[in-house]
Amino acid sequence: MADVDDAGWARRSSVRVVPAARPRKLAKVPFVELADGRLQGVVSSGSDIERVYVSSLTSGTHAYHCSTNNNRPCGGLRGTPCKHLEALADEAILQYGLDRVARYLRVDAGDGVTTGAELLGRLDARHEPTQAAVVFSRFLRHLSYLEVPSSTTPLPELHWFPSTGAGR
Amino acid sequence: MLGTQLTALTDGHPAGLTDALDLVAGVDAALAHGLARVGEADAAALASLAAALGTTPLADLVAEAVDKICAGSVTPEHLAALAGARSALLGAAHDALLGQLDAALGRGRVPWSPAPPAAPSPVLAGARAWLHEVAVTGWRGVDHELVAAAGTPVEAALAAPESRRLAVLLDGLAAELRACVPVAAMPQVPARRWADLWARGVLLAQDAGAVDPVTEVDRVDGRLLPLGVDVHEHDTAMQIQVHAILEPAAGGPPRLVRTAVGAAKVDTIVGPALWRLLQAYPTLLAALAQRRGVTVADLPVRGADLRWQDDRAQLDGPVDPFAAARVLLPGAQAAATAPLDRHPAAIAEPVLLEGYAVGDHDGDLVLELDGRPLAVAVDRLPSCGPLTPELVAASSACLGLLRWDDGRWRLQPLAVRATVKRKAVDVHTGDWACGITDAKVAKAEAKAGDAVAVLRERAGRLLRR
Ligand SMILES: [Zn+2]
Numbered sequence: 001m002a003d004v005d006d007a008g009w010a011r012r013s014s015v016r017v018v019p020a021a022r023p024r025k026l027a028k029v030p031f032v033e034l035a036d037g038r039l040q041g042v043v044s045s046g047s048d049i050e051r052v053y054v055s056s057l058t059s060g061t062h063a064y065h066c067s068t069n070n071n072r073p074c075g076g077l078r079g080t081p082c083k084h085l086e087a088l089a090d091e092a093i094l095q096y097g098l099d100r101v102a103r104y105l106r107v108d109a110g111d112g113v114t115t116g117a118e119l120l121g122r123l124d125a126r127h128e129p130t131q132a133a134v135v136f137s138r139f140l141r142h143l144s145y146l147e148v149p150s151s152t153t154p155l156p157e158l159h160w161f162p163s164t165g166a167g168r
Numbered sequence: 169m170l171g172t173q174l175t176a177l178t179d180g181h182p183a184g185l186t187d188a189l190d191l192v193a194g195v196d197a198a199l200a201h202g203l204a205r206v207g208e209a210d211a212a213a214l215a216s217l218a219a220a221l222g223t224t225p226l227a228d229l230v231a232e233a234v235d236k237i238c239a240g241s242v243t244p245e246h247l248a249a250l251a252g253a254r255s256a257l258l259g260a261a262h263d264a265l266l267g268q269l270d271a272a273l274g275r276g277r278v279p280w281s282p283a284p285p286a287a288p289s290p291v292l293a294g295a296r297a298w299l300h301e302v303a304v305t306g307w308r309g310v311d312h313e314l315v316a317a318a319g320t321p322v323e324a325a326l327a328a329p330e331s332r333r334l335a336v337l338l339d340g341l342a343a344e345l346r347a348c349v350p351v352a353a354m355p356q357v358p359a360r361r362w363a364d365l366w367a368r369g370v371l372l373a374q375d376a377g378a379v380d381p382v383t384e385v386d387r388v389d390g391r392l393l394p395l396g397v398d399v400h401e402h403d404t405a406m407q408i409q410v411h412a413i414l415e416p417a418a419g420g421p422p423r424l425v426r427t428a429v430g431a432a433k434v435d436t437i438v439g440p441a442l443w444r445l446l447q448a449y450p451t452l453l454a455a456l457a458q459r460r461g462v463t464v465a466d467l468p469v470r471g472a473d474l475r476w477q478d479d480r481a482q483l484d485g486p487v488d489p490f491a492a493a494r495v496l497l498p499g500a501q502a503a504a505t506a507p508l509d510r511h512p513a514a515i516a517e518p519v520l521l522e523g524y525a526v527g528d529h530d531g532d533l534v535l536e537l538d539g540r541p542l543a544v545a546v547d548r549l550p551s552c553g554p555l556t557p558e559l560v561a562a563s564s565a566c567l568g569l570l571r572w573d574d575g576r577w578r579l580q581p582l583a584v585r586a587t588v589k590r591k592a593v594d595v596h597t598g599d600w601a602c603g604i605t606d607a608k609v610a611k612a613e614a615k616a617g618d619a620v621a622v623l624r625e626r627a628g629r630l631l632r633r
Contacts (some may be wrong), residue, residue, distance in 0.1 A: 001210070010359045011193065012574040013513040016547065017358050018347040021403070021435040026622040035346055037312050050629065095436065098255055141323070141628040145404050146620075148326060148432035150448050150478045155430055156271030156509040157337040158400035158407045159516065160361065162580075163442075 020165055021095045028091060029091040031139045034104045039092055040135045042069075043084040053084040054132035054139075057120075060106050063128035069136045077127055081120050089116025169519045171538025176272035177570075178540065178577055182264035188257045189575075195254045196359040199366060202306020203242050211390075221253050224488050244296055251370035254363065259510035265572050266505070269517055270506040273498075275424075280471055280504040288375035289331045294321035295373040296340060299366060307362055310351045318342035326432070334372040340402040341365045360574075364513065370559055371508060372449065378603075386469050389417040390460040391484060391493040392425075394455055395518050396567050396582025399550035400443070403435040406442050408598075410452065411518045411569070413496045414464075414474070424500040424518065427452070427474040437619050440600050440609070442552040442618050451481040456598030457605075461487040472503035489583055489596070493520040493567055494528070516569040521579065526561050533561060535579065545571060545578040553597035554606055555581060562586040592604045 009015055032041035036105045040056035053074055055066040066074035066084050076082030093116060102109040102119065113119050201210055218234040221227055226249070229475070233249035270277055279516025298321050305314060318338055325335035341362065348354055371377050393413045400407045407430030414423040431445035431451060446453060455462045461484035468475040497520060505514055521542070524535040536542040546557040548571070560566065563584035571578050583596040604610040 008574050010196070010356050011189075012358070013361050013511075014548075014571075014573050015358050015361055017344040017361070018403075020401075020551070023438050023441075023616055023619070025434065025617045026619050027438055027617060030505060030623060030626050035312075044626075052630070062449060064475070070205070088370055096442060107192050115367040139559070141319075143432055143623060143631055145432040145434050146169070146623055146627050150426075150429065150431040150446065151329070151332060152425075152429050153329070153332055154409070154473050154475075155333055155336050155400070155407050156506075156514055157333060157340070157365070158402075158405065159513050161340055161400050161402040161405075162545075162548040163399035163401045163552060164547050165439075165551035166546075166549035166553065166555055 024094040055088045062123040062125040196363040251367040262510040277502040291324040292373045315346045336405040391415045399619045422500045424502045439551045453601040456604035522565045543578045545580040549579040
């Protein structure tokens with residue numbers, strides 16, 4: 001994490017504990033997260049604007065799955081991770097940085113890994129069906145933030161959360 | 169701000185500050201370990217806390233709470249007393265530090281006038297239960313399950329406008345915990361910060377703690393001269409807080425005020441895209457981008473906080489924030505902080521610095537007035553604006569907020585007058601409020617695509633099915 005080795009860290013109120021997400025294009029993979037012990041997210045279908053794929057990769061065990069949001073298995077899973085999982089890993093690396101993704105998944109990424117496909121290649125990954133519903137409902141919850149009306153109520157607690165990263 | 173003022177500000181700590189913060193650190197350590205089984209060192213720290221508050225109105229409540237917590241029976245009332253005791257100490261620290269600042273700057277401050285309490289919200293119980301679980305578990309024991317359990321109270325609090333503060337706080341805290349799981353594996357935890365957020369959460373979640381943000385005690389007309397804008401954000405919330413001088417239409421001294429507008433967001437909306445979430449406030453954004461004054465009519469105000477209503481605001485002529493600060497800031501009347509908000513982290517006092525030397529102290533950027541250094545909070549420069557550490561380093565005048573954290577004062581720049589390629593330029597954090605004015609940055613942003621639009625399209629297609 002940010003400046004965790006700094007001795008004053010434990011006695012400061014305003015420390016950036018989690019680096020802000022890095023900007024990335026959202027068109028292909030609108031949602032990526034490291035949560036519930038998984039790298040998980042939603043990949044928009046290239047052919048059908050109404051369809052999305054829900055992909056996930058479990059930390060530690062490296063079990064993966066991909067299906068439509070209606071639980072129809074992804075046709076691209078043929079004993080190896082599909083292109084949706086690769087796209088998910090690519091975008092996770094852009095958003096969080098390789099170190100954080102690798103640490104969360106408990107992978108030793110080693111040298112020479114820059115893309116999602118390369119990261120997936122380092123795993124002894126295996127397919128294990130999981131329900132798409134949990135991840136998909138988290139995505140819908142994620143989207144619902146955009147529907148919360150803006151507000152003129154001062155939020156004094158946000159002084160603990162300064163915006164940072166100028167000139168990034 | 170003069171060299172003598174900076175000297176007065178940074179010459180020694182207010183009496184008792186170090187002792188108070190040591191007591192707070194004791195509570196912080198206990199919360200890191202969890203209150204399920206309080207060890208000897210934590211029990212001693214909590215006993216010192218109770219003793220320190222022995223002559224205050226909280227004495228009996230805190231003494232009983234500490235007894236029971238150390239004996240292993242933790243009730244919600246005990247946790248409220250613990251959070252209250254810790255907050256009282258930091259409130260006193262806030263008052264002492266702000267007093268030191270006011271004395272150094274000669275800044276006058278009108279006292280707080282009490283506001284009527286509001287009806288308790290039904291969503292608070294869920295938040296209290298989660299905060300209880302967290303305190304009993306301790307930061308070091310936080311796992312995925314406990315983090316996930318924040319989801320329901322956050323969702324409930326977010327749906328109720330009166331509990332927005334609580335919702336935004338809990339969501340920010342939960343996101344940090346989520347990113348840090350397993351917390352036990354961290355070399356050290358941000359104990360002060362998380363205990364700050366926990367204690368504030370507990371207080372905001374009390375039925376008696378509800379303060380109606382809508383019923384204001386006062387309304388004002390006048391001319392608003394923006395000094396600068398402070399930007400806050402975490403994964404799911406953002407807020408801009410504009411610091412300004414208000415010249416009341418009714419006459420009297422100018423007032424140092426601020427006004428905040430904010431929006432919910434998601435983690436992938438960052439940088440200049442933040443401004444696009446505030447399109448409901450075009451007058452305020454235009455005032456920032458064009459550096460104009462604003463005439464406001466019948467705007468509700470409580471303490472220093474103007475409650476913004478864009479339809480009661482009209483753009484006025486150009487304002488040079490540096491000139492406004494130079495002429496009006498020394499005599500402007502500040503206002504006291506709301507009682508519940510008193511915490512050193514809430515201190516954000518506008519000042520103008522000129523005639524300084526830029527220096528480097530062990531890698532920290534500092535501004536030196538008469539040889540006295542003031543560290544620059546470069547980590548508080550927002551990614552949505554053009555103000556960078558390099559510009560601060562090249563500056564000759566700086567408008568900023570004085571802040572205090574972990575034993576020292578720092579300056580958070582809001583605007584600088586700097587020399588770039590032998591030309592004088594003014595750069596403000598709010599310069600991009602109505603769009604990016606730097607062609608290179610604008611091009612990069614355009615290439616990255618419009619995150620807000622993509623997500624709104626996805627929401628429109630997928631949310632209501
Ligand atoms: Zn797939």
